[in-house]
Amino acid sequence: MEKTSTDALPLTVNSLEKQEAICIFGTGDFGRSLGLKMLQCGYPIVYGSRKPWMSSLLPNGAEVLSYYEAAQKSDIIIIAIHREHYDFLTKLTEVLSGKILVDVSNNLKINQYPESNAEYLAQLVPGARVVKAFNTVSAWALQSGALDASRQVFVCGNDSKAKERVMDIVRTLGLTPLDRGSxxxxxxxxxxxxxxxxxxxxxxxxxAVLCVFLFFYCVIRDVIYPYVYEKKDSTFRMAISIPNHIFPITALTLLALVYLPGVTAAILQLYRGTKYRRFPDWLDHWMLCRKQLGLVALGFAFLHVLYTLVIPIRYYVRWRLGNITVTQARSKKENPFSTTTAWMNDAYIALGILGFFLFVLLGITSLPSVSNTVNWREFRFIQSKLGYLTLILCTAHTLVYGGKKFLNPLNLKWHLPSAYVLALIIPCTVLVIKLILILPCIDKTLTRIRQGWERNSKSALNGKTDI
Structure with a gap:
């Protein structure tokens, strides 16, 4: 359909609209960067400075005046000054009355002062409408345009209209405002x-604790033990062999710890008979950092894959293979082919490949850019159903690796089992508990509790459940 001239009129009018002027107190790095960004978005900028004649570093197109003169030019004033220099604002109380003061300051330490900088500013200028914003955006990000890592701008204030005007500016700059309340x-x-x-x-x-513990555990079994009983120097194992034991064990343990708080929370809900009681703080924090636990586990899984790939080029491996070949040639004997061993080896490798593939898939879907493209049901299916499948495959990979040596007493050194046996403790515990929780009789009760049913409530006795 062909557009008429009247169709294009609103666009022309909007394009000719001029943005409101913004005043910035402070000509430091952040004040200059924010002013430049605002100029690029069409805002007239007026700087307030104690030395207005020194304006060579400020962006072209900005006006520079004294604090008093600049404050009269705009209803919105951005305070890009450190807290310790706020005292001069008390002299401007009259001209700042009724204006919106946007505090962008940060401190050097957490909880450095009894009250926040924004609250302190509101006390100094009681007639102004103070809004906190822009403090999570860096001057470097504003200058370079690299805002992906700091696109969110947290906004708070007691005046809702003042907050809305500030959030409009945030949106115009291409950032995302998040209202945090008063x-x-x-x-x-x-x-x-x-x-x-x-x-x-x-x-x-x-x-880090797991890696340190496993390192010393493996050193005792694989380095110190052979030296004490066989006078054999195996210190070279600390470069490749021992790390290649540590990394998969840490990865599997951390993956199991991603799902352990979920089953722990389910047990607590079953025990309490309600979902309306808070979990302990340690469990809350544990559940909130499950994504980070999974990504760290994925990092260790990647290291395990890389270390495994370099095994064939190691000197020790090439030396052993060479000696075996020469020995067999001299004795004119060959090792018989074992179908069972071949099956175990192939199964071990296949389980590892499939487990690592799903592990990577879990990591990719946890990224915000990917998780935002799927709905809640799809995300939950991947992270829960495929997550448990990943845990099962990785646990089976470790079990097959141990094979017949799993609980063989001859494999103990100083009564210490192989390190991979330790790796199976938490994953197997999680899987057994999960298996119990999905039994129909238990799963039905747990589902009712999560839908609002309470064991000792009157509505539960009447068979009613609130939504």
Whole structure:
């Protein structure tokens, strides 16, 4: 259908609309970067500075005035100044009254002051409408345009209209505003940039503890034990062999720990007979960092694959194969082919390949760019159903690897079993508990509890369940 001139008129009018002027107090790195970004999005920018004559570093097109003069040019003033320099604002109380002050500051330490910077600003200028925003976006990201890692802008304030105007600016800049409520949330928002991988700490610390423990465990069995009883130097195993034992064990253990809090929560709900009681804090935190646990496990699985691929080029392996070949040539004997051994070896490799494939699939679907394209049912199917299948395949991979040596007393060294036996403890525990939970009699009760049924409530006695 052909468009008429009247169809195009609204676009022309919108394109000629001029954005409201924005005032920025502060000409530091962040103030300059934010001002440049706003200029590129069509906002007239006025800088307030104590030295307005020194404006050579500011973006072209911006006006530079004193604080008092700049404040009269706009209803929205962005305070891009450190908290310790806020005192001068008390002299501008009259001109700032009724205006929107956007606090973008951060501190050097978490909870450095009794109140948040935004609350402190509201106390200094009681007549202004203070909004906290932009503190999670870096000057470098604004300058380079690399906003993918910091696109979210947390916004809070006591005046809903002031917040909405600030969020409109955030959207115009190509960022995503997230309303966090009143100004009481400013303290939490100011702590965000100071937190170093908060959800990754537990997985990283746990994996580090596991690796250290398994390293010393394997050194005792594979290095110290042969030296004590056979005077054999096996220290070279610490470079490839021992790490290639540690990485898969850590990966399998962490994968099992992804699903252990889920079954633990189910047991608690069955025991309590209700879903309306909070889980312990440690279980809540554990459940929140399951994604990070899974990704760390996937990283160790990748290391296991890489270390396995280099096994054929190791000197020790080539030396052993060469000696076996020469010995067989001299004795004119060959090892008979064992179909059972071939089946075990192929099954071990096939289970490992399938398990690793599903492991990678779980990791890919946990990425926000992928998880946002599937609905909740699809995401749950992949992460739960395929997740347990991955755990089963990886556990079976380890069981087949052990084969007949699994519980052989001759395989004990100083009464210590092989390291892969330790790897099976948590996964097998999780799988056994899950098998019990999916029994019809138990699953039915658990489903009713999760639908709102309570064992000791009046509605439960009457057979009613609230939605």
């Amino acid at each position: 100004l009481l949330a400013a303290n939490e928002i100011e702590n965000y940039p100071l937190q170093l991988f908060p959800m990754w700490r537990f997985p990283l610390y746990l994996s």
